[in-house]
Amino acid sequence: MSHNAHVPIGPYHPLQEEPEFYKLVVDGEKVVDVDVRIGYNHRGIEKLSESKSYDQSIFLVERICGICSSSHPIACCQALEDIGGVEVPERALYIRSICQELERLHSHMLWLGLAGHFIGYNTVFMWAWKYREPICDIMETVTGNRQNYAMHKVGGVRRDIEREHVSYILKRLDEFIKNISILKGAVLDDPVLHERLKGIGILTKEDAIDYAAIGPVARASGVDIDVRRDHPYGVYDRIKWNVVTQEEGDVFAKTVVRILELFESVGIIRQCLDKMPEGPIDSNPKDIPPGEGIGQIEAPRGECFHYIKSDGTNSPVRHKVRAPTYMNFPTFRETVIGETISDATIILAAIDPCYCCTERMLIVDGSDKNIMGAEELIRLSQEKTRLIKDKYGER
Amino acid sequence: MGIKEKILTKSLYVFHLSSGSCNNCDIEIIDCLTPRYDIERFGIVLVGSIKHADVLLCTGSVNRLTVPRIKVLYEQMPKPGFVVAFGSCGASRGLFKDSYNTGKPLDEIIPVDMYIPGCPPRPEAIMAGLLKLIDKLNSKGK
Numbered sequence: 001m002s003h004n005a006h007v008p009i010g011p012y013h014p015l016q017e018e019p020e021f022y023k024l025v026v027d028g029e030k031v032v033d034v035d036v037r038i039g040y041n042h043r044g045i046e047k048l049s050e051s052k053s054y055d056q057s058i059f060l061v062e063r064i065c066g067i068c069s070s071s072h073p074i075a076c077c078q079a080l081e082d083i084g085g086v087e088v089p090e091r092a093l094y095i096r097s098i099c100q101e102l103e104r105l106h107s108h109m110l111w112l113g114l115a116g117h118f119i120g121y122n123t124v125f126m127w128a129w130k131y132r133e134p135i136c137d138i139m140e141t142v143t144g145n146r147q148n149y150a151m152h153k154v155g156g157v158r159r160d161i162e163r164e165h166v167s168y169i170l171k172r173l174d175e176f177i178k179n180i181s182i183l184k185g186a187v188l189d190d191p192v193l194h195e196r197l198k199g200i201g202i203l204t205k206e207d208a209i210d211y212a213a214i215g216p217v218a219r220a221s222g223v224d225i226d227v228r229r230d231h232p233y234g235v236y237d238r239i240k241w242n243v244v245t246q247e248e249g250d251v252f253a254k255t256v257v258r259i260l261e262l263f264e265s266v267g268i269i270r271q272c273l274d275k276m277p278e279g280p281i282d283s284n285p286k287d288i289p290p291g292e293g294i295g296q297i298e299a300p301r302g303e304c305f306h307y308i309k310s311d312g313t314n315s316p317v318r319h320k321v322r323a324p325t326y327m328n329f330p331t332f333r334e335t336v337i338g339e340t341i342s343d344a345t346i347i348l349a350a351i352d353p354c355y356c357c358t359e360r361m362l363i364v365d366g367s368d369k370n371i372m373g374a375e376e377l378i379r380l381s382q383e384k385t386r387l388i389k390d391k392y393g394e395r
Numbered sequence: 396m397g398i399k400e401k402i403l404t405k406s407l408y409v410f411h412l413s414s415g416s417c418n419n420c421d422i423e424i425i426d427c428l429t430p431r432y433d434i435e436r437f438g439i440v441l442v443g444s445i446k447h448a449d450v451l452l453c454t455g456s457v458n459r460l461t462v463p464r465i466k467v468l469y470e471q472m473p474k475p476g477f478v479v480a481f482g483s484c485g486a487s488r489g490l491f492k493d494s495y496n497t498g499k500p501l502d503e504i505i506p507v508d509m510y511i512p513g514c515p516p517r518p519e520a521i522m523a524g525l526l527k528l529i530d531k532l533n534s535k536g537k
Contacts, residue, residue, distance in 0.1 A: 012464065017411070017418070017425070018421070019414070019461065019464075040415060040461055041458070042415070042458060042496050043497065044491075047494070048490075060490060063417045065417055066417045066419025066421070066422055069417075069419070125429075126429055129430070133431050146423075147423065148515065354418065356416070356417050356418050
């Protein structure tokens with residue numbers, strides 16, 4: 001006889017920083033099903049953006065997520081530039097790419113630390129966050145802020161990288177690469193971690209394609225997908241780099257993909273600093289004509305997509321955001337079923353969920369009458385009774 | 396005030412509550428615990444349960460779903476307890492004050508003892524803020 005128990009996690013739980021509610025249905029130690037309840041982080045950003053001017057909405061989308069606060073503004077700028085056909089100066093594109101890769105470095109280091117914390121390796125947590133600090137320093141040098149960079153605008157960027165800063169950035173990157181090489185060895189050669197992470201939460205290639213997983217989650221399952229290569233933006237078609245993929249699809253493969261991507265990102269930043277031409281950083285576009293535009297970008301967690309519709313006024317008519325976790329999140333249910341409760345944590349952490357990115361709202365239009373509310377059901381029921389009454393009345 | 400506050404100043408236990416923030420403040424709070432800033436040298440520790448906490452650190456603009464939960468958490472906090480509104484959103488709802496899903500400001504829901512402004516506050520600002528809270532408690536104790 002099996003007895004299913006429910007294990008509630010959240011909404012305020014020490015496991016996660018953000019409020020989110022999970023219900024694990026367990027049979028003994030095994031997870032049988034999982035349910036999720038969201039909405040604790042919904043702030044109505046898409047609607048709010050319609051009441052802001054274009055310049056303001058870039059600051060707004062920056063605050064969708066604190067970790068991707070370079071990806072969302074760039075995607076938003078790209079959508080607006082797509083509408084207006086705005087040319088972005090070459091130097092600005094290089095600076096944008098540098099910001100993007102710095103963000104990927106800091107996001108992956110952050111994830112590595114938290115993942116280490118979840119499986120009880122607090123040393124990895126402390127190390128990863130300590131080695132992340134130089135990246136924050138570089139960010140401060142380039143953009144002026146540790147977080148929420150306020151760097152990007154339609155038609156370019158706000159701040160230039162000074163020539164004397166380049167040597168400082170390269171020096172800090174050298175230190176960083178030395179540190180993460182040690183970390184890479186410590187993480188990837190540890191037999192305990194192999195035992196703990198290998199074969200856990202496997203997402204097969206077929207499932208990854210069916211669920212339309214993106215970013216490191218898909219790449220760890222052998223799906224060779226990357227917006228930077230498939231739909232090049234910025235300067236990614238002009239520099240040499242590789243898309244990192246793994247075949248296994250387990251938690252260990254996801255860790256390996258993220259660690260190896262750190263090295264690729266450092267390579268991209270070095271090439272960008274080397275090849276960056278002199279010139280203006282802003283093309284100062286005057287207004288946005290009516291039309292529709294999209295912007296897509298490879299955020300640290302996968303593809304981030306912005307759609308903007310303009311009617312020629314100062315603010316968008318419709319602003320749609322699809323953040324990467326929205327696509328990766330359903331794979332959690334697929335991977336966690338059949339695993340033990342103790343592994344559920346790290347399997348959830350392995351997709352690197354970001355709830356404040358994900359919580360957009362969608363209204364389903366009920367005009368096709370497939371959806372019935374209480375009133376309609378009662379009316380339908382009463383109508384049937386009336387029909388029967390009429391039938392007996394006739395006799 | 397009493398001896399309770401005086402003892403509290405040696406080790407503040409902090410519970411971090413994210414009431415619909417953008418993650419930035421939360422990252423900077425965790426950053427304070429890591430080797431460069433290391434807030435634990437002042438005896439300040441992040442705890443997992445509100446029932447162990449002396450300080451409720453509340454980040455983000457409060458939304459309609461989290462308002463009742465914040466009230467419950469405040470009631471469960473052992474007294475004397477202190478509430479810190481963290482970041483621009485916690486202090487004034489910031490950029491999101493016009494949104495349809497944003498609730499009342501935090502200081503109209505529960506009494507707030509201190510504000511740490513910034514979007515997000517730097518780790519140095521967080522430390523300065525919490526140390527000021529300790530100073531405030533010390534001056535009360537005399």
